[in-house]
C-alpha cells in the first residue's frame with residue numbers, strides 16, 4: 001500500500017509534465033484508468049480493517065480527485081496551445097484584395113453628386129430622396145403641367161401599370177419637400193430620371209439630375225444667381241465663372257430661365273464646344289410659380305422661392321469632355337477605370 005501511494009505522488013508530477021497529449025493519455029490510463037493504480041488500490045481495501053478502510057478510502061478519493069484535476073488542467077493547456085498554433089499558422093488578412101479581382105472606382109456621377117451635396121449641405125440645404133416610380137400628380141399636375149402638355153406624351157414618359165410613371169425629372173421632389181418641411185427651407189434632391197427616348201450619342205432613357213429649391217419670405221433672382229454662381233465655381237474649381245440668364249419656359253417657374261455659362265474652352269470667343277456662340281446652356285431654373293406653392297400647401301402671398309434642375313449627366317460629360325452619353329450607364333470598365341481609385 002505505502003509503495004503504491006508513493007507511486008501516486010510521482011504520478012501527479014508525471015501528469016503535470018507529460019510532453020504530449022499521447023503521453024498524458026498513457027499516464028491517465030495508468031493512474032486513473034479502469035485498471036489503473038487507483039482501481040488496483042481500491043481492490044486491496046478488502047483486506048483492511050473497517051477503520052483503516054475508511055481512512056484509506058478517503059485518501060484514495062482525494063488522490064483520485066487531485067489526479068483528475070491535474071489531468072484536466074494539462075489537457076486544457078494542450079488544447080489552448082494547439083489553438084494558438086492554429087491561429088499562428090492559419091491567419092488571414094481580410095483586407096487583401098482577392099487575386100484576380102480588380103478594386104472598383106466611384107462612378108463619376110456619384111463623385112460629382114457627392115461634391116455638390118457637400119457644398120449645399122454646408123449652405124444649409126437638406127438632401128432629399130424621392131421615389132423613382134411617381135404619381136402623375138407629383139410629376140405633372142402639382143408642377144402646374146397641364147394634361148395637354150407634350151411632356152405627358154407616350155413618347156416621353158414611361159407609364160407604369162396603375163397610372164403611375166417613372167419620374168421624368170427630379171422636380172416632383174420639390175412637391176414632396178413643400179409637403180415635408182415648414183418654410184423657410186432649402187433642399188436638394190439628386191436622383192435618376194427616365195424618359196422614353198430613342199438612345200443615341202446625346203440621349204439616354206436614364207440619366208441623373210439634381211433638383212434644388214429654396215423657399216423663404218423674400219427670395220429674388222439675386223439669391224438664385226448667387227447660389228448658382230457658388231455652385232458653378234465649386235464644380236469648375238474657379239471663382240470667375242461668367243453666367244447669363246435667358247428666358248426659358250417651364251410651367252412650374254415664373255419667371256423661368258436657362259442659365260448659360262461662358263464657354264470654358266474658348267473663354268467666349270467661339271469654338272465647336274459652344275457651337276461658336278461663346279455660351280453653353282447648363283442649368284434651367286427660375287422663381288417658383290405661385291400655383292406650385294399653392295399646390296404644395298404654401299401661401300404664395302407669404303412665401304416665395306427659387307428652383308433649379310441641374311443635369312448631372314450633362315455636367316459629367318462637360319467636365320471630362322465625354323462625347324457619347326452611352327458610356328455613362330455602360331458599366332464598361334475601360335470607361336470607369338479612368339475615374340481614379342475608390343475614394344475613402
Ligand code: PHE
Pocket residue numbers: 168169170171250253256284285286307308309310
Ligand atoms: N425639371 C426640369 C427638367 O427636367 C428642369 C427644371 C427644374 C427647370 C427646376 C426649372 C426649375 O427639364
